[in-house]
Amino acid sequence: MERRLAAIVCADVAGYSRMMGADEAGTHATFKAHRSAIYPIILNHGGRLVKNTGDGFLLEFPSIVGAIEAAVAMQMVMAERNEHLPADRAMQFRMGIHMGDVMADEDEVFGDDVNIAVRLESVAAPGGVAVSGKACHEAGKRLSVTFVDAGPYRFKNIEEPIHVWTWQPGGVDSPARKAASEISATNLPAQYRTAIVGVLPFTNLSESADEYFSDGLTEDLIHALSLQSFYRVLSRNSTFSFKGKNVSTRLIAREIDATYLIQGSVRRAANKIRVTADLIAPETGEQLWTGRFDRDMGDLFAMQDELTTSLSAAIAAEIYRAEASAPPRSSSNDISAWDRFLKGLSYYYLHTKADYETSISLFKEAIALDPTLSIARAYLATIQIQGIQFGWIKSTRELWDSAMCLAESSVRLDPRSSFAFQILAYLHAVEGHYEASMDAAKRAVGLNPYDMGARGVLGFCHLMSGEHRQAIELFTMAAQQGNNDPRYQWAAVNAFSHYLLGQYDASLSWAREELYVNPNHLQALAIRAAALAQLGRTAEAKSAAEVLLSNYPNLTVDRYLRNFHWKSAADIAHYRDGLVKAGIPFSRLTVVDSAPKLAADS
Numbered sequence: 001m002e003r004r005l006a007a008i009v010c011a012d013v014a015g016y017s018r019m020m021g022a023d024e025a026g027t028h029a030t031f032k033a034h035r036s037a038i039y040p041i042i043l044n045h046g047g048r049l050v051k052n053t054g055d056g057f058l059l060e061f062p063s064i065v066g067a068i069e070a071a072v073a074m075q076m077v078m079a080e081r082n083e084h085l086p087a088d089r090a091m092q093f094r095m096g097i098h099m100g101d102v103m104a105d106e107d108e109v110f111g112d113d114v115n116i117a118v119r120l121e122s123v124a125a126p127g128g129v130a131v132s133g134k135a136c137h138e139a140g141k142r143l144s145v146t147f148v149d150a151g152p153y154r155f156k157n158i159e160e161p162i163h164v165w166t167w168q169p170g171g172v173d174s175p176a177r178k179a180a181s182e183i184s185a186t187n188l189p190a191q192y193r194t195a196i197v198g199v200l201p202f203t204n205l206s207e208s209a210d211e212y213f214s215d216g217l218t219e220d221l222i223h224a225l226s227l228q229s230f231y232r233v234l235s236r237n238s239t240f241s242f243k244g245k246n247v248s249t250r251l252i253a254r255e256i257d258a259t260y261l262i263q264g265s266v267r268r269a270a271n272k273i274r275v276t277a278d279l280i281a282p283e284t285g286e287q288l289w290t291g292r293f294d295r296d297m298g299d300l301f302a303m304q305d306e307l308t309t310s311l312s313a314a315i316a317a318e319i320y321r322a323e324a325s326a327p328p329r330s331s332s333n334d335i336s337a338w339d340r341f342l343k344g345l346s347y348y349y350l351h352t353k354a355d356y357e358t359s360i361s362l363f364k365e366a367i368a369l370d371p372t373l374s375i376a377r378a379y380l381a382t383i384q385i386q387g388i389q390f391g392w393i394k395s396t397r398e399l400w401d402s403a404m405c406l407a408e409s410s411v412r413l414d415p416r417s418s419f420a421f422q423i424l425a426y427l428h429a430v431e432g433h434y435e436a437s438m439d440a441a442k443r444a445v446g447l448n449p450y451d452m453g454a455r456g457v458l459g460f461c462h463l464m465s466g467e468h469r470q471a472i473e474l475f476t477m478a479a480q481q482g483n484n485d486p487r488y489q490w491a492a493v494n495a496f497s498h499y500l501l502g503q504y505d506a507s508l509s510w511a512r513e514e515l516y517v518n519p520n521h522l523q524a525l526a527i528r529a530a531a532l533a534q535l536g537r538t539a540e541a542k543s544a545a546e547v548l549l550s551n552y553p554n555l556t557v558d559r560y561l562r563n564f565h566w567k568s569a570a571d572i573a574h575y576r577d578g579l580v581k582a583g584i585p586f587s588r589l590t591v592v593d594s595a596p597k598l599a600a601d602s
Helices: 016-022 024-044 064-082 112-123 133-142 175-181 208-226 236-240 249-256 300-325 337-348 353-369 374-389 397-413 418-430 434-447 452-464 468-481 490-500 504-517 522-534 538-551 557-561 569-581
Strands: 002-013 048-053 056-061 093-105 108-110 129-132 148-153 162-167 196-199 260-269 272-281 286-296
Touching: 002 016, 002 064, 002 112, 016 024, 024 048, 024 064, 024 196, 024 236, 048 108, 056 064, 056 112, 064 093, 064 129, 064 133, 093 112, 093 133, 112 129, 112 162, 129 133, 133 162, 196 208, 196 236, 196 249, 208 236, 208 260, 208 300, 236 249, 249 260, 260 300, 272 300, 286 300, 300 337, 337 353, 337 374, 353 374, 374 397, 374 418, 397 418, 418 434, 418 452, 434 452, 452 468, 452 490, 468 490, 490 504, 490 522, 490 569, 504 522, 522 538, 522 569, 557 569
Parallel strands: 093 129, 196 260
Antiparallel strands: 002 056, 002 093, 048 056, 093 108, 129 162, 148 162, 260 272, 272 286
């Protein structure tokens, strides 16, 4: 069970039982609508929904300032929504906030500090917020609203009295209301300004009887995308309210506070299904990506799952690219860790040696600014190892140890990140820790079954263990559905598995595929030379070896294979044989001067 420091917000609806007694269905529908309206505020302040209760919810935030400002902003939104309702239908939340050490287990949180937040909720005025003295003191002067000292309170089952500070919304034009209404994604603490993605209901272009399929595909895509840790995805409730309405994407995005919108359509003809999807930057109207997927009906659920996987793999990679090239959202000139990370990501996508070096520096800056930024650690580990594979960075023991340290700390900081477990699995596999690599890779797949990177890394673990047919199956799946993500080089590893199965023509094709993207890729140049030699194409093999040695003049077979920790000795011998046949020197001979040394004149 994990322990961590967190800010907890507990909310319920004042007079909920009375309202349910008067109009059960109407009250429930109103409550759900309000909850959907305030959900983007929770996301924008870095919060997460721990659980819904019958008449409220429990939230967790990494920052007490974020928690308090989110609570105030939610109450402001609720006050505005209630202005348009009759008095007997107005719904007011009471919110309690505390911070402290909590126990986390299966996405829920427990402990005395959670109980204190629950107790504080009971003393908050309808439409107001009650904060513990500890939390209020920690937030200090960073708050944009004023709290009133309500004195100490004694609560049931809480030993020590809790000092309470309260806030209530003022008039429409009060400074408090104005300050809270100005809270937006542009002036949040920098570490919370991640992209927010909304998936609009896919339009059914077939008969009304097929509506269930388009809705189901939308819901599955929301779930698949939400398993990524790089951005946030709005719930079904936030976007399905626009179903069937002719509203511009720009207005929808502003209503739900989305950075990107995904829209699409589903058309069925006989036993064929065609799905189209678009990724849109709603503020500019720019279409960032569009895709079309045609499938045979067959097993309906299997086909829907395969479509979801293809869509999420393509869209997730495009959101990474869009964020890497997006201008900073910060309204200040302060350099934040997230800004540095995104800047590093933009250079990473340029895919040249000089840009890689710049990217490494920026990722290191991001980590220095925020040592808890897990994704920056995972990317830094990835780019260091890729730099070695491309021949751009010298392989040293210190560099490999640094990458492993970064991967391990990334997993500790974000144990729900599939990507963090992927790089950890990869490094364990390269080091020859076969069991540990399999465990980490399977954990990555379990955290996000739709992530083709996780599937491909599991394939790499099979490659290192000598299980090449399983590896090829996973590599091919990853290459087909996630081939535009520069974090992975499926072509290069596919070339290795085909070579080790004796399928040299296929190995050569995959090596060439990798070299189209990176003509200096060390591993691809080497496997190409070996495959040509095994095919008996001696002149071409010699030419390929010369290209390899012109890029890496100090390369020898002996030195090169020292870093290969394949489980099968036969695989190592097989690869060594191809490299030697291609004409790559096995080792460098040291010339020793055998002439006798003459004594110096005395």
